[in-house]
Amino acid sequence: MTDVVVPADDVSPTRVHRTFWWKEALIMLGFYVAYSWSRNQFGSANIGPGDEPLNAFHNAERLIRLERAIGLYHEESVQDWFLPLRGFIRFWNVYYGTAHFVVTLAVFWILFAKRKLVFPQWRNALAITTALGIVGFSLFPVMPPRLLDAPCPSETGGFGGGCIPSTFRSTFDSVDPIVLDGRLRTAEQGSFGFVDTLPEYGGALWTFDSKGVTQLSNQYAAMPSMHIGWSSWCAFAMWPLLRRRWARIAMLLYPATTLFCIVVTGNHFWIDGIGGQLALALGMWGGWALHRWNSRRLDRRHDTTLGLQRPARPA
Template identity: 30%
Template sequence: MDSRTEPADSASESTSEPEPPDAATPSAASHDAAARPRPHAQARPDTRPDDTAARPPLLRELLLVVGLFVVYKAGRLPATGRTDEAFADAHSVWGWERSLRLPDEGSVQTALLHSDTLVHLANTYYATVHFPATAAFLVWLYLRRPAHYVWARRILALVTAAALAGHLAFPLAPPRLLAETGLVDTGQVYGPTVYGAHPAADALANQFAAMPSLHFGWALMVAIGLITATRSRLRALWLLHPLLTLLVIVGTANHYWLDAIVATALLCVALAVVHPPHRTATTPGRRHGHEPAAIPVRDLPELVGAGR
């Protein structure tokens, strides 16, 4: 009886023997690998500036811009009555341009006079685009690129202040008033015009403030500001605005070539003094909330039970 039960007991003992503790199953190994934290590439810090902090108070900016405009308009008027000096300077500028072999302003006006409609459009552009375009530029920067707004406003203030000093120190009659140029006053002949028929008696505008040309200086700053503040591949097309402005102010005989050259020089000095803000994550090309995610570094596959 005892001899029959011994083999069964020994078989029971052999089948219940536990497995070695170091023989891990594949499922346990993969669970451990999944639970182990994986290294990640260092996430980029959020460099977006606080646009609200960068944007100046609206009321203060409105008062500042309006105040600068009023000072500029009022500051130009004292040069209105300096007729003899303005025409003497105009003769000098006309002679300087011929000495420098600059193109004749008449060539641009001749092309313009081929069509009454074209002349009317040029006069309208001169009279209506200058201030609204600059104002729209500043408003857009204030709302969308506050840091660039502060930079652009400072540039425009410097250029305008320098231009005001130039208008007072060097009164200059425009080429449309200088008989020896042979140019037509397109504003008076074809309309519309923002100037009175008698420059010396014009109380609304100083017609002897030709140099430098703020029409061109502001237009060039608008283009440079938009090119700097945006990342569109087509942003260079903004240069068409100052180019068209240049053709208009020369073709309508409101400015000499040298007026635009001096305005460009003043703008270059202002740009050298006041630097634009650095590009950040808020500059177009990256949308808010779409920062590049951290890229995980994959682990090498583990060899389960290797060498065992």
């Protein structure tokens, strides 16, 4: 248990706000459980064996169309450059599956221990950002690049869109059919060219095809990218605590390396990261607004307990 002293003014004595580590841990755990449950009520978990995920597939096409319109549809090229480096790709597979959680939890704890006066704002910002992510996953499910050529549910029980025709697929020079992402494709069908690096290269302790993961993870929860939202939250929250230049540079590079990771592993379009940044911006605004409202509520309760009358604050 730790006391945070809220400065006194000329009317009210100092108000002490107590924070408990176990309470914050339970709040975070409860919110993450609620986040995981609600996120998985939509998207891939509800795709039946005979269904075709048309909505998620066509939303991915919409993002591709937008990126092409501004001349920045290069995800397939970026991935293609690095695929020959198997050890390099395995590293990013591990990064994708671990840093997202480990770094965020570490920053959450550091904020609780070192920045108690602003900890509630940052906690609220993270919660609201994540809640906005759920809204995005629900209203705009997006099939990640790695699944665009993967087998459809009607073929193998997967979650891909390989059976769905698309004018965005590139043709290739081959008389005979070739195997792409476990699916036989002809030259007429073409391919988006993305590779699902987790099963193909390994490195992580799990894949999206692992037993149980398919039912626990919404594979169309791509827009906005919470990898980018959370990593940017970590960078902004830690900045005031870092004094050494190399540490600040490393923290600022964390969202950038995360963006590279989600693209090179085929898990996101880069524009999903823009969605994550927008969710964070709204989350930070909401987090600060919620904290101001709660502080005023606690002030009123504190003054009522002491029988004091606090002058109205300017709007």
